[in-house]
Amino acid sequence: MGGFNYIQMVGAELQKADQLAAEVPEQIGMFAVKTANRTIKEAALRPNPDALWLSLWYEGEVCCLFSDSNLGKSIYAVQIGTVIAERQRVLYFDFELSDKQFQLRYSDEAGNLYQFPENLYRAEINRDSLDATNFEEAVIGNIEQTAIQTGAKVLIIDNLTYLCIASEKGDAAGTLMFRLMALKKKYGLSMLILAHTPKRCLSNPITQNDLAGSKKLYNFFDSVFAIGKSAKDSGVRYIKQLKVRYGNYTYDSDNVIVSAIEKTGAFLQFVHIGYAAEKEHLKEQTDKDISQLNTNIKELSTQGKSVREIASELGISKSKVGRILKSGF
Structure with missing residues (x-):
């Protein structure tokens, strides 16, 4: 393995020298320019990204999870963050729930509290220090500072819709995404960003067009998955993969993940039921x-x-x- 890497390194260095000899600059304005061969040799020296959650979200990706309101996006995102926090630090930006609402969600009927991994950190906006004059700049700057000071490389942002409404700018989603992508690159972050969709018909399959802001926003993300509500059981949800960069396109319309939202002890979570074709959960029952x-x-x-x-x-x-x-x- 080491020998292989050494050969790759030497090969990449030789190609770098060839490029300089050919008088082709490595940097032209905002573009880094390399031959295709040098590109893949240098990339091969870096480790392949690990899966953070199934084949839905990988290290180094900005991933989107979207659905209608009240289908359990936040429940699923906290569950994902909890599993990842068993092995590394996770920072969960919660723009949805107050601390009391969060506590009640993760308590049982006797008032016992769920014990999260110590590596799961939750951040919520302190209303007293809210900068309303330039919300967008303030929130991006504070997300960056919080990531730096906690040392977290995995960020979950719940949710983009809130940030855009608070921003009060027409193209806020695109601007925010552009800034978040820049943060990802600067610090090597992995991000899961939650977003709402407009109310959708249960008889239609989920598509990329259901994401609010649609195509423009969709293009920013490395990977995208969504939660749908089953038409045959109001307590059942299905998870569908819509966009993939790494790994396999595993959970498409022929093989969605089927789950029920249940409280196990004090932990509200998606409990796995199985897999199915999406169409099985679209038709109303006769x-x-x-x-x-x-x-x-x-x-x-x-x-x-x-x-x-x-x-x-x-x-x-x-x-x-x-x-x-x-x-x-």
Whole structure:
């Protein structure tokens, strides 16, 4: 491995010398100029990025997670941050919840608090020190300072929509994204940015056009995934991959991740149910479908299967299984 790297290094240096000999500058204005061969040899000397979350978000990426309001974006983002914080420092910028709302979300009925990894830091705006005169400059500068002073390389920003509304500028989303991309490059950051979509029809597949600001904004992101609400069970969500730079395009419309939002102890989270084609969660159920589902639940219950096993097998939430069993059909 070391020998391979040494050969690559020598090769890249030789090509650098060739470029200088050919009198082709390495920097022309804002552009760094290299031959394609030198580009890939130098890039091969750096380690490949690790996956931060499944194949949806990789190190060094600015990634977007979007959905309608109230589908659990923040719940899923905190869950992602919690898992990553087991191995490195994560900084979660929360523009959605107050500290009290956050506490209640991560407490059980007895008032016990969830114990997060110590490497998960949460930042919220201190209203007393809010700079309303130049919000955009202030928030970008403060995001940068907070990242530097906490030493976090993984940032989650919840959410872009709030920042743009607070900014009160027409093209705020594009400007903010441009500034965030510059921060990513300067400090080698990985960012997950949450965004709202306008209300969308449950019978339509999720596309890049559902992202507010659409094409212009979509182009800024290295990777994009979205949360959809299942038309067949209001307690079920599906996660769909829309844009990929590294890794595989794994969770497309033929293989979305299906989950239910449940509280396990004091931790509100997306509990994995399985995988499915997106179209299975788009169509509204007919009376015949509902009758068949009830029959299937009853049969599986008679076989001695638990509520969780039935939910997993049928791709629905535990709460729906419980409701149907309780109703006695």
